[in-house]
Amino acid sequence: MSRIWVIATNTFREAVRDRILNSILFFAVLLLGISLGLREVSIGDTDKVVRGVALGGVSFLATLVALFLGVSLVYKEIERRTIYTLAAKPLARWQLLLGKYVGVWITLAVEVLLLFGLYVLIVSPQQGLPGMPLFVAALMLMVELSLLAAWAMLFSTFASPVTATAYSVSIYLIGHFADDLHLFGERADPGAFRTLVLSLYRVVPNLETFNLRAEAVHGVAVPWSEVAWSTAYGAGYTTAVLCTAMLVFSKRDFK
Amino acid sequence: MSPPPAIRTERLGKTYLSGFLRRPFVGLSDLTLEVPEGITFGFVGPNGAGKTTTIKTLMGLQAPTEGQAWLFGTPIADPQSRASLGFMPERPYFYEHLTAWEFMEFYARLSGVPSGEREARISSLLERVELSRFRNVALRKFSKGMLQRAGIAQALVGNPRLVVLDEPMSGLDPLGRVLVRDIILAERRAGRTVFFSSHILSDVEQLSDRVAIVVGGKLREEGKMADLVGNAALSVDITFTGAADLPGAELLREEGNRRTVRVPPAEVDDACRSILSGGGSVLSVHRNVPSLESVLLDEVERARTVNEKQLGVLA
Numbered sequence A: 001m002s003r004i005w006v007i008a009t010n011t012f013r014e015a016v017r018d019r020i021l022n023s024i025l026f027f028a029v030l031l032l033g034i035s036l037g038l039r040e041v042s043i044g045d046t047d048k049v050v051r052g053v054a055l056g057g058v059s060f061l062a063t064l065v066a067l068f069l070g071v072s073l074v075y076k077e078i079e080r081r082t083i084y085t086l087a088a089k090p091l092a093r094w095q096l097l098l099g100k101y102v103g104v105w106i107t108l109a110v111e112v113l114l115l116f117g118l119y120v121l122i123v124s125p126q127q128g129l130p131g132m133p134l135f136v137a138a139l140m141l142m143v144e145l146s147l148l149a150a151w152a153m154l155f156s157t158f159a160s161p162v163t164a165t166a167y168s169v170s171i172y173l174i175g176h177f178a179d180d181l182h183l184f185g186e187r188a189d190p191g192a193f194r195t196l197v198l199s200l201y202r203v204v205p206n207l208e209t210f211n212l213r214a215e216a217v218h219g220v221a222v223p224w225s226e227v228a229w230s231t232a233y234g235a236g237y238t239t240a241v242l243c244t245a246m247l248v249f250s251k252r253d254f255k
Numbered sequence B: 001m002s003p004p005p006a007i008r009t010e011r012l013g014k015t016y017l018s019g020f021l022r023r024p025f026v027g028l029s030d031l032t033l034e035v036p037e038g039i040t041f042g043f044v045g046p047n048g049a050g051k052t053t054t055i056k057t058l059m060g061l062q063a064p065t066e067g068q069a070w071l072f073g074t075p076i077a078d079p080q081s082r083a084s085l086g087f088m089p090e091r092p093y094f095y096e097h098l099t100a101w102e103f104m105e106f107y108a109r110l111s112g113v114p115s116g117e118r119e120a121r122i123s124s125l126l127e128r129v130e131l132s133r134f135r136n137v138a139l140r141k142f143s144k145g146m147l148q149r150a151g152i153a154q155a156l157v158g159n160p161r162l163v164v165l166d167e168p169m170s171g172l173d174p175l176g177r178v179l180v181r182d183i184i185l186a187e188r189r190a191g192r193t194v195f196f197s198s199h200i201l202s203d204v205e206q207l208s209d210r211v212a213i214v215v216g217g218k219l220r221e222e223g224k225m226a227d228l229v230g231n232a233a234l235s236v237d238i239t240f241t242g243a244a245d246l247p248g249a250e251l252l253r254e255e256g257n258r259r260t261v262r263v264p265p266a267e268v269d270d271a272c273r274s275i276l277s278g279g280g281s282v283l284s285v286h287r288n289v290p291s292l293e294s295v296l297l298d299e300v301e302r303a304r305t306v307n308e309k310q311l312g313v314l315a
Helices: A002-016 A019-041 A046-079 A082-087 A093-127 A132-156 A161-176 A178-187 A192-203 A213-218 A224-251 B051-058 B100-110 B115-128 B144-156 B174-189 B201-207 B225-229 B265-277 B292-314
Strands: B007-018 B023-035 B040-044 B066-071 B085-088 B162-166 B193-197 B210-215 B218-224 B235-241 B250-255 B258-263 B281-288
Touching (some): A002 A046, A002 A093, A019 A093, A046 A093, A046 A132, A046 A161, A082 A093, A082 B085, A132 A213, A132 A224, A161 A178, A178 A192, B007 B051, B023 B218, B040 B201, B051 B162, B085 B144, B115 B144, B144 B174, B174 B193, B174 B201, B218 B225, B218 B292, B258 B265
Parallel strands (some): B085 B162, B162 B193
Antiparallel strands (some): B007 B023, B007 B066, B210 B218, B235 B258
16 A cells, blocks of 8 residues: 555656646636636626636646546656566556556646635635535536546556547547437437447446536535435446556556 | 575566567567576677566566566566565666655655665665765756666665666766676675676676576576686687797787787697797787677577578478
8 A cells, every 4th residue: 555655646746747737727827817807798697607617717627637647647657668667566557557546636636626726716806705516516527537537547558648648538528428429329210320329328427427517607506415426426437447447557568 | 495596487488469460579488597596697698689578577567478487486477576676677767857866765665665764775875876966856867877877776775685687787888887887796795686687798797697698589598607608718819029930820910029829728838838949038828718708699690590490491
């Protein structure tokens, strides 16, 4: 366990010292600042427009970081051959990958805290302190990022960064259109195509489950039972993806 | 019962499947080897001979496709086989975001060095590889030679019983090579097993108790250095002055009345007598003994001949 933690803390340090995180925070400040200005140029419930754009932007930036870290950190370990000295330690491969994942997860948690902290700092003076729905939305975003990072890490155990990124983005997009995919399958004529679409629906994660941004924007409370169910679904799915990644990683030869 | 050897392999082999058609390529075949504890073992061979494949397989970086291997009696598939192992890969790269100190601390923690001993161990190792004054410098600013020395320090930080170094001399300047050579000698004196591969045969000759030669993915020779290269002189070079006529001697150099000739070992006494009786002086006598290089070249040549014969049979 302690060796997994050593790898996790090193991964966190590596991610934090990467300039990309600073750039993301810079863009977050920029985006939140711009979203405040939208009140002057939009019509209707202008406060909700501001909250919607700001939350959407923060979620988008956080997703970018999750995909970037998930894809790059394991790949870099292999490409730069730092894996050689790690794998020669008395560690099982699954411990190594779990350490990397825990490091990525800590980085994402810190990043979500920072991004939502910035949101509160920048948006609150104009709109007052946000209520519980915002914090629930942040928690659900974290569950989604954990799952996306696990997928990205799985792809990076066998594919190049470009391919792994393409696969991960596909999962992100399909995952957010999972309900439409289901509807599409249900309405298709019985046959191979219908089976294929419905099978795909069952395999890909339904990422809309974790999307509580609309509720946060409108200040609508979500029942805790729903939050608990979504969290359990995300955690279970993440564990399954991570176990697959560990299996692939443990079979891999480092040439 | 005698303790298990530091390294043991039995018919170890690795075949890679490459390309779209998954064509097999034999990286290593039928390697049976035993490295007793406490010796320095040199592993030599030309490029692509299978040295790095062997080392990567032993280090658990790739699974063998044939045979088995053990470190201190534990199968290499078990991570615990690497519990007392220090490893430096060829052309090492390390975490660029870490300083030398953080880097050593990371490996010390991974190797299970108790926190109370960590600082003293890291300080002394950085001192040994002459990187103390760069302890707070990020590795991205290190030269290739400095990275190589940092790599050796991380291999030793866990105080391992077995140290495996893949091409530890490559990329080092002469001073760096001497430093690494001294470290290997010190490790041997401390009773550790050092297994290293190298292209620099003079280093292998100087440092190794035993040597294995691999060519074309197969083990060709293995044994004590003295047994492999032998002690008997192949020829003797005599440098002398005077006008002595030495029939059967091969003239190597002539500068004024100073000549160097090569004679068979059995004729040295007669040659010297002739020089002296002719009024000349013997300036030097040098025995030419076989080197590891000549043994390696013979093995490469033998492997090539066997290959050609096999191709001839197939044709």
